[in-house]
Amino acid sequence: MINQQRLVNEFLSLVRIDSLTKKERDMADALLKKLADMGYEPYEDETAGKIGGNAGNVICRIKGEQGKPALLLMAHMDTVVPGLNKKAVVEGDIIHTDGTTILGGDDAAGIAVILETIRSLKEDGTPFGDITIAFTVAEEGGLFGARNLDLSKIPVDYAFILDDGGPIGSVAVKAPYYNRFQAIFKGRAAHAGMEPEKGLNAILLASEAIAKMPHLGRIDEESTSNIGIIQGGQARNIVCDTCTVEGEVRSTQEEKIERFTKEILDSFRQSAEARGGNVDIELERMYPGYHIKEDDPIILLLKEASRLSGIPLQMHATGGGSDTNIINGLGIPAVDVSVGMEKVHSTQEMILISDMVKACEFLTAIIKAAYSYNR
């Protein structure tokens, strides 16, 4: 049986811990201890050093009955800002903050739901197959923890990432590929008053290139692009010689993201060269997209979980990225499951206790559905 009070207490204890991206040390220590107290042998991987953070991913393998599908349950430990000194306020069924910080239900709710579900299954003596828990670092801003998660020695048949909002029972089955780029436009410095004709203004190069971008904003129903940061110039009286532009392109179609990215960056080059300048471009595929089809075994498993729990399954596409993208990219079928978080990444963030309870019931049903299959 899901223990609502224990779930709420766990959630509140996690919210109290500061755990900004790449500063998850206290959260990792707390989770290592909680999992050890539950009788498991959790460990921390080597990710901290690789990403310049102070903690690695926390991994815990729970041996189950053999011959059953092996599951991976994931949630991320880090939060966005403002996330220091979070004070949760419980008002009936609602948990929110005092309005000065985020709540961090993204993704403390995912962690609390996983812990409560495992505790209650154990308490009830419910049988299950192998389960691996991975609490990742630095999901916000780049999925760095998941990207460094080594699953090569851990067999996993299906993965469930508990890091989504929306009604309980909703799962993200489609998410875009993501490219990010940095374009450094290079002009020539000169004194702006005495000999501006000897200069070449990099801010002009950048702004002209952006104005002529073949794609910006909504490109089509499955693709978008954005310029998010522009930086350049040293002083008002110097013709600017360097201007940096940072942007992104997303699409659920790999062919499209490649084509749109190439068209944007080619137009940047042409535009800079037309004025005698040039541009250095760095392009990185941050993560792959995914699209789980209706007849995929993981969807059949979710439908069985929905039948067992009586919670309707709702499949949807998302425009954002999550650890789910990385796990799918490894060839492991993975979906992002709602834990009920609302208005995330804002000081209005909140969550319903009843939704977290229901999320535990849905996850329990997923684990039971998996157990009903043979590997």
Ligand SMILES: [Zn+2]
């Ligand atoms: Zn999240």
